[in-house]
Amino acid sequence: MPREREAAETLSQARRLWLAAALAAVAYGVSLRDAPYPDQAAAKVLMPVLLLLTSRHHASTRERTWLCAALAASTMGDALLAMPQLSFSFIGGLSAFLIAHVAYCALLAPLAGQPRGWRRIALPLLWGAALLAYVGFLPHLGELKAPVAAYMLVLCAMASLAVSARLPHVTVALGGLAFVSSDAMIAIDRFIGTFPGSGYGIWATYAIAQLSLVDGIVLRRGN
Template sequence: MTSNFFAPAAALPPEVRRFWWLAAVASAAYALALRGAPYADQPVAKALMCALLLFAALYHRVPRERVWLCAALIFSGVGDVLLASPTVAQGFVLGLGAFLLAHLAYFMLFWRLRRRWAQVPGWHRVAIVLVWVAGALAYAMYWPGMGELKAPVACYVIVLAMMASAALLADLPGEWAPVGALLFTVSDALIGTTRFVGAIPAQEYAIWIFYALAQLLLAAGIMAMRTPPIAQAAEEHARRV
């Protein structure tokens, strides 16, 4: 099917679309509410986007993909709550672990849909190389400020790059999922920069906007309606694995 990158909701099944739009509205509302952060209900407000996307994911038409997508959104929501709860001991480390599991779930979903290298679009190949180069450079930049977190952050950077690479290899309609995965790397890179290097202007807004767009585009790319041959092949592949 043909797709308009700037209208991802149009490619979604009707039963999914309403929750996707609600998630988009929730993400915009949270961005506006950042002006008053921190506030008492901030963890709940932050996790609302992933909760609504989870409701959408329950209607995804490919069962095996649905399991991994739901897992990714659940772990993302947990990570959102932990990172928005400064009173939780080791909240950053626990949030890092939750998002690590979310990236692994996304990786498993995309890896099952991977194409042969010869079938991967040219810009996807270039982006895969850049993801790994950028990850190495970012880790080197974080190094002086990481302290005892050097090993966990190294693991996180590798898994994040694996997830983005798998999204770029996946055979899915449109460009929403690969672009979403790349935006996820940008958001996480900004978190690492503010944590280990120093504050940047409007960091809370930048991190959230890139992250929210990432989750919305990943969900749209995964749940977009597919032509019968692709959908049938995906289900047959899921049964064989």
């Protein structure tokens, strides 16, 4: 059937782009041993750009729109966070990823259902850990108390929707939780103090988050 062959080829192209994004993520992670270096921002955004191209092959117009919006905002956030010499690097990156998480919420909300099994346990643990983390960060936030609180609320909402997604696989849930882990390490590194291997840990969990979300929405559900 011509339509089935076209759908299969589209999915094959998406898989090749996703694999290229995964390889770009690994390459950037390896390059962190030489960071900071010239054009680091360009190297960092390669993964989300390739995932954006992957997502353009998704059949659902609604899901494709929100997923591309989330990845476009993530690309901007990655670029800004990779340029700490800019005075607005952190707050700009925070704002871009806030937009990304809002887009992910819009993407995932129609897919959410009644959580069962381990998901029912994960949700209260997620929100409890977020509350304890915010209390711990609070003395170090200064004027960022409100922005960080807003960001954490949206982040946890996104992760909750990912965990609650009615999908036959766990990759979307894994992506949401990995995003929380990555952002938690960024907050510790920024507000409490850097720790050994923080750059590698932040990037690894972030890459797993984005790759898992795109894999779960685009690749494992097909076209």
